[in-house]
Amino acid sequence: AMHQEKDCLFCRIARGEVPSRKVYEDDDLVAFHDINPAAPVHFLVIPRAHLVNLYDADESQAPLLGRLFGVIGRLAREQGCNDGFRVVVNNGRVGRQEVYHLHIHIMGGPEPLRSGR
Ligand code: AMP
Ligand code: ZN
16 A cells, blocks of 8 residues: 555564664664564564565565574574574464564574464
């Protein structure tokens, strides 16, 4: 839509227009705690750029996507995921994506994850 970036929740969080508990931010990326955590530590990492999901990504975004994955390990450790963590990216209807701005879930914490496979 024409006003996608204007109205997108995660674009608004990235711009600071909607409050969030930020974990990290730089020129390209923002990380913030999930408002409805599914694990003792659960935060999201997003590109500031509005990519809808991985259907919207191609090799031209490889440097950005590389940076995105490149900060996760450090942030996970800083947030207390010292014994492993899970990374999830939900895409589209079948992936049960709720917010249509690409985001990576990082889920872990000091305790073992109970829910899951
Ligand atoms: P999904 O699109 O299925 O990967 O899920 C979107 C995630 O965003 C869910 O885990 C929500 O709890 C989370 N979420 C929704 N609104 C906010 C918000 N305002 N701040 C932080 N997390 C949010
Ligand atoms: Zn957006």
